[in-house]
Amino acid sequence: MSPKNPIATKLAKFGLPVLVLAAAIGGGVLLVVTQEEPVREQPRERRVLVETEPVEGGVHQLNVTSAGEVIPARTVQVTPQVAGRVVWVNDKLVPGGVVEQGETLFRIDARDYENAVEERRTELEQARAQLEQERGRVQVAEREWELFKDEVDEGVEDPSLALRKPQLKSARVSVQAAQARLEQAKLALERTEVDAPFDAFVQTESLDLGQTVSTQSQVATLVGTDTFWVRTSVPVDKISYVNIPGVNAQQGSPATVEQDVGGRTIERVGRVAKLQGDLDPQGRMARLIIEVPNPFGLEQPEGSVAGDEVGGDEPDAGQGAQSNRDIPLLLSAFVDVKIAGPTAEDLVEVPRESLHGGNQVYVYADDDTLDIRDVEVAWERTETVLVSEGVAPGERVVTSPIATAVEGMKLRRADERSPDGEEQPAVGGGPSHD
Helix, strand or coil, X not given: CCCCCHHHHHHHHHHXXXXXXXXXXXXXXXXXXXXXXXXXXXXXXXXXXXXXXXXXXXXEECCEEEEEEEEECCEEEECCCCCEXXXXXXXXXXXXXXXXXXXXXXXXXXXXXXXXXXXXXXXXXXXXXXXXXXHHHHHHHHHHHHHHCCCCCCCCCCCCCCCCHHHHHHHHHHHHHHHHHHHHHHHHHHCCEEECCCCEEEEEXXXXXXXXXCCCCCCEEEEECCEEEEEEEEXXXXXXXXXXXXXXXXXXXXXEEEEEXXXXXXXXXXXEEEEEEEECCCCCCEEEEEEEECCCCCCCCCCCCCCCCCXXXXXXXXXXXXXXXXXXXXXXXXXXXXXXXXXXXXXXXXXXXHEECCCEEEEECCCCEEEEEECXXXXXXXXXXXXXXXXXXXXXXXXXXXXXXXXXXXXXXXXXECCCCCECCCCCCCEEEC
């Protein structure tokens, strides 16, 4: 075996790796030189998806809204004016029964009182007979006086006693007294029949046939159905916007009273009747009395439309006269009250959810940016506020929440379509990319 060449061995040991490394470097350089430069995408603009609503201006009615309680305007405790045994009771004299003015509620046994009338009538006839007899005696006395007056002592200046004038006067008084006793007996007889003093419904009743009642017995409680009152409290600074009879106007402001009953709304229209002279001890607010006629809906007021509201709002669909008036306004119920106030011009109505901090509104600017405006709130409603400065009619306000609101931040309306033509869902305060 021949010996190895040392030079060839070294070349094979060190040269081959160098060649492989050089080939790899060359290939890499070639790839870098020949590769096309990639196109860099521009970052998409970051925007916040928001919901907006246009605002409108015009003339608005400044209604005062509050909560109230229905209370009776007229209540009477039915108490007999004469004593006796009850012989007849009206079928309507039960809790919840409705009676008309003059309708008989119950009757008391009248026989004793009929006898008393006859006795008093007899006494009157006797008194009248005695009066006639005394008149005859007076005539006799007058004739005798004419015959014998010259023989009478000249010191007698007043002949009235001789002419029986005191006796005649006493007889006349007796007739008057007998007549008064007869009238009193007749009145007691009439009172054995107890009638309703006004149109009413029976709130409570404790009377049975055959029961003996006295002038101290409270047998029923009647509540007038022609009018109910609603007692409500309003802020003192709102009183100047309300017409109050005897205070600042002859006629009270119209008011709408609404009661929710099982998903249905009972609505009645009334007027402010009076201002109570004290403040609500809890809320320190002024207390008003709203007079509501026809609370039971027994009659449709002439010229009125069921479902009408103060302020001209449209009634709900399907709310007809029957649906609104077949359920009475209930006593002691808590109701919503809306009192019609004056009208104001040049006010812009914005949704309450668009108001931030009590005096700021987020406006969606024409360049799709956020414009934070300071506004002057002139009036607050349940779902909206009326502003006098800061927002112009036709502008759009942001109604959805924004996590971190920054002046000038980019926005996108939820009701606008995305570039691919598909409408994007609204995301409350979440970012989006166009």
